[in-house]
Amino acid sequence: MTDIDARLAELGLTLPDAPAPAANYVPYVISGNTVYVSGQISQGPDGLILGKLGVDTTTEEGAKAAATCALSLLAQVRAACGGDWSKLKRVVKLTGFVNSTLDFSEQPKVVNGASDLLVEVLGEAGKHARSAVSAASLPLGVAVEIEGIFELV
Template sequence: MAGKIDARLKELGIELPEAAAPAANYVPYVVSGNMVFVAGQITLWNGELKFLGKVGQELSVEEGQQAARLCALNIAAQLRAACGGDLDRVKRIVRLGGFVNSGPAFTQQPEVINGASNTIVEIFGEAGKHARAAVSAAALPRNVAVEVEAIAEIE
């Protein structure tokens, strides 16, 4: 039986990607007590990299927001895996940390990471409201535009 969050995803027409396996010697998430720490999620959609380049140069702010949204969908996929397939176990999204591949003159990191924040709240409702950081990075892995990590509380 599908839970409330799965029903919301269906209602919103949101499909989650497969939870990506780690690319090196780390795990995609760690469950410690009732907290889940999700490793940085990049702009990967079922094995294919999307949104490559620097926001504000090769990519627009709007494309950066789409990239951040994709990172948030990957976070939700990792949370689903951490919760044994039941996203209703997510009690609260505590924090997102967003990194934007951008040059030194670019200052719209918060607007870009809004793409992730808005998606998380869209999926989890009030429980999705979170603390956040949105910072610039001179480069990100594989030249992706955005990377977002998360901390969540689960039941």
């Protein structure tokens, strides 16, 4: 077991299988030492995590939804590395989309759910640049979608 696997187990977290794309795109692209991971939607073991922040979903629930996106991002990175975590150098950037009302303004607090999880699991290598933006709607009505850029060694 690698340090990342051990850390996930210590935190009681399980990575899902890398989700298959839902349309005509690939889940990730490797270019040089960079992995670009397509947007990962909020979903847990019980299915999709739906909702609109500012109407029927709280900031705290949104942050938990964002954390599931981070787990799916890590699952995609694991697949991109062929299961070899030693190839992962760091998280470079996340872009988080939050399904929210026009007056909802806590998108950064929602996307913190993903950022906090990545730092908890990866330590310094999990710190990253980030954008957190509102979206009037997201695919399938999910609460959060996050895409990521990762550096390989």
